[in-house]
Amino acid sequence: EPEVTQTPSHQVTQMGQEVILRCVPISNHLYFYWYRQILGQKVEFLVSFYNNEISEKSEIFDDQFSVERPDGSNFTLKIRSTKLEDSAMYFCASTGTGGSVQYFGAGTRLSVL
Amino acid sequence: KQEVTQIPAALSVPEGENLVLNCSFTDSAIYNLQWFRQDPGKGLTSLLLIQSSQREQTSGRLNASLDKSSGRSTLYIAASQPGDSATYLCAVRRTSGTYKYIFGTGTRLKVLA
Numbered sequence: 255e256p257e258v259t260q261t262p263s264h265q266v267t268q269m270g271q272e273v274i275l276r277c278v279p280i281s282n283h284l285y286f287y288w289y290r291q292i293l294g295q296k297v298e299f300l301v302s303f304y305n306n307e308i309s310e311k312s313e314i315f316d317d318q319f320s321v322e323r324p325d326g327s328n329f330t331l332k333i334r335s336t337k338l339e340d341s342a343m344y345f346c347a348s349t350g351t352g353g354s355v356q357y358f359g360a361g362t363r364l365s366v367l
Numbered sequence: 368k369q370e371v372t373q374i375p376a377a378l379s380v381p382e383g384e385n386l387v388l389n390c391s392f393t394d395s396a397i398y399n400l401q402w403f404r405q406d407p408g409k410g411l412t413s414l415l416l417i418q419s420s421q422r423e424q425t426s427g428r429l430n431a432s433l434d435k436s437s438g439r440s441t442l443y444i445a446a447s448q449p450g451d452s453a454t455y456l457c458a459v460r461r462t463s464g465t466y467k468y469i470f471g472t473g474t475r476l477k478v479l480a
Binding site: 258260285287289295296297298299302304309310312345347349354355356357358359360361363 | 401403408409410411412413416456458465466467468469470471472473
């Protein structure tokens with residue numbers, strides 16, 4: 255069964271450093287998303303991406319965050335200068351069409367020290 | 368602002384029991400609702416997607432119902448098994464025009480052998 259792949263599974267970084275989280279969505283999908291889950295809290299929407307541009311973003315997704323689809327297969331989330339409060343599990347998701355099931359990756363656990 | 372609540376927060380049942388997990392949402396103008404399963408440290412697996420025009424969806428031992436007017440959905444699990452132990456999340460997507468899901472805090476289910 256096709257799946258969304260995320261790397262790395264765990265990323266440890268120092269406060270102030272830049273991190274890039276990587277995702278390979280399902281190959282024929284067109285819509286891509288990032289969510290995050292702080293330990294013990296709800297899964298929160300960050301951003302959606304379609305047709306090579308951001309289609310929607312939350313208030314969490316400030317200037318420190320950016321997304322990119324550098325080639326036909328990868329979808330990345332960059333955090334420019336990490337803060338302690340960025341520590342969370344980050345999930346990538348994709349859908350074939352806007353209204354259908356969102357398939358999630360296993361997540362990247364980001365630990366900011 | 369859409370709020371999604373899940374009750375109970377945790378549930379422990381003996382194997383073989385039928386059980387119901389509840390999800391309520393404050394804004395009935397939803398496009399669809401998804402139930403997910405999350406295993407510890409893992410990603411989200413979509414279980415059932417109910418479009419706003421549907422009343423229920425079934426997959427194997429799982430049945431999800433949707434009552435938009437009252438802002439409620441239930442996930443019914445028949446003949447529970449230890450392998451069903453996980454956290455179950457419901458998430459709603461507002462009416463067409465947004466792709467993001469708003470998640471509940473989840474119900475942590477433990478099925479005892």
